[in-house]
Amino acid sequence: MLERQTPMDIADRESVRADLDQAMMAAFCRALNASGLTPMAVMSAMAGALGAVYRQVADSHRRGECPCGWQPAGASDIDMLQTIFRMAASAPPANELLTMPIQGRA
């Protein structure tokens, strides 16, 4: 698996994020409708799938199967992913705030 060697600009990162948001929401809705599971059960399965993606990609890099140079940091990578998950789950990103309807006045 080959990753980019050059830093992505912010527009590229936002585009990747938007594509992933859309793909994950579509997968969530499909799984929810097809399984009859609760939203939390489906989200738990998705969280497990993301953890498995991390493990598989990290293992592949530890075996030297990708020339990109990324060296997985194990526990500190997982801590960072947990922090990002917590932030994203508790507050919408700034660009989402701009499009939210105003609920009241202060």
Ligand SMILES: [Zn+2]
């Ligand atoms: Zn790589």
